[in-house]
Amino acid sequence: DTGVSQDPRHKITKRGQNVTFRCDPISEHNRLYWYRQTLGQGPEFLTYFQNEAQLEKSRLLSDRFSAERPKGSFSTLEIQRTEQGDSAMYLCASSLPGGKLFFGSGTQLSVL
Amino acid sequence: QKEVEQDPGPLSVPEGAIVSLNCTYSNSAFQYFMWYRQYSRKGPELLMYTYSSGNKEDGRFTAQVDKSSKYISLFIRDSQPSDSATYLCARADGLTFGKGTHLIIQP
Numbered sequence: 524d525t526g527v528s529q530d531p532r533h534k535i536t537k538r539g540q541n542v543t544f545r546c547d548p549i550s551e552h553n554r555l556y557w558y559r560q561t562l563g564q565g566p567e568f569l570t571y572f573q574n575e576a577q578l579e580k581s582r583l584l585s586d587r588f589s590a591e592r593p594k595g596s597f598s599t600l601e602i603q604r605t606e607q608g609d610s611a612m613y614l615c616a617s618s619l620p621g622g623k624l625f626f627g628s629g630t631q632l633s634v635l
Numbered sequence: 636q637k638e639v640e641q642d643p644g645p646l647s648v649p650e651g652a653i654v655s656l657n658c659t660y661s662n663s664a665f666q667y668f669m670w671y672r673q674y675s676r677k678g679p680e681l682l683m684y685t686y687s688s689g690n691k692e693d694g695r696f697t698a699q700v701d702k703s704s705k706y707i708s709l710f711i712r713d714s715q716p717s718d719s720a721t722y723l724c725a726r727a728d729g730l731t732f733g734k735g736t737h738l739i740i741q742p
Contacts, residue, residue: 527678556729563643565723565732566679579730614678616729624669624729626678 525549527627529615535633536605543601544630548617555598556624557590558614559583566614572598573620605634638662639724641733649741654711656736658724661705667727670698670709672720673735679723682709714740 528547536542548555553574558566569588570580574595584590587605592598602609612629641658648654660668666687671679685691685698685707699708707724721735 558732563734565639565641565725565734567732568730571729616678618729623681624679626680628676628678631676 527615527617527625529627529630531630532628533631533633535635537635538605538607540605541601541603542605542632543599544613546598546600546615546627548597548615549625550596552617552619552625553595554618554620555592556616556618557598557600558616560612560614560629561610569600602632605632607634610634637733638731639668639726639733641724641736643734643736645737645739647739647741648714650714650716652714654714654718654738654740656709656711656722656738658707658733659705660707660726663702663705665726665728666702668700668707669725669727669729670696671723671725671732673723674720682722684727716740716742
């Protein structure tokens with residue numbers, strides 16, 4: 524069990540650029556979640572997958588955000604036309620259905 | 636009103652004290668909650684689930700739910716400096732987290 528892995532750990536980009544983050548869940552976990560966390564706030568749910576199906580999306584997930592999990596294993600989160608307000612920690616978690624959530628260490632995004 | 640609310644703190648207590656962390660919830664449809672601990676620059680890690688009501692113990696930690704007041708508590712006995720972290724309460728389905736309470740244990 525290598526845990527949930529996120530890449531990159533840090534990303535600095537200029538406003539208007541596109542960025543993509545990757546999450547590798549624990550191998551036997553079929554659920555995968557994405558969250559956004561800003562300083563002084565708890566994680567805010569963005570979306571989750573069961574296998575390759577995206578089952579729920581938050582209203583926070585604007586049109587500029589898209590998430591995929593094409594083969595039910597790793598997932599990517601893309602942000603298009605980044606804005607300064609997108610600066611945050613993006614967290615990924617995985618679980619078995621109804622089971623404990625295991626979080627990765629996150630990708631810290633800074634939009635200049 | 637947010638669905639899960641916490642006082643962000645910081646809460647500072649001396650080593651060895653009993654710590655009480657609290658959370659309130661608004662939606663009675665959800666009866667199970669979780670407490671997470673988050674160290675700086677790390678992802679949250681699950682401490683414990685709550686029962687739908689009453690107390691649940693795990694070592695130095697006790698989680699308590701009062702359904703009548705929609706109040707969730709986490710008690711830490713014999714607090715240690717290594718307990719210094721942010722403590723988050725969340726719905727058991729993982730879809731809603733509180734802001735977290737920043738706890739500092741003074742050596």
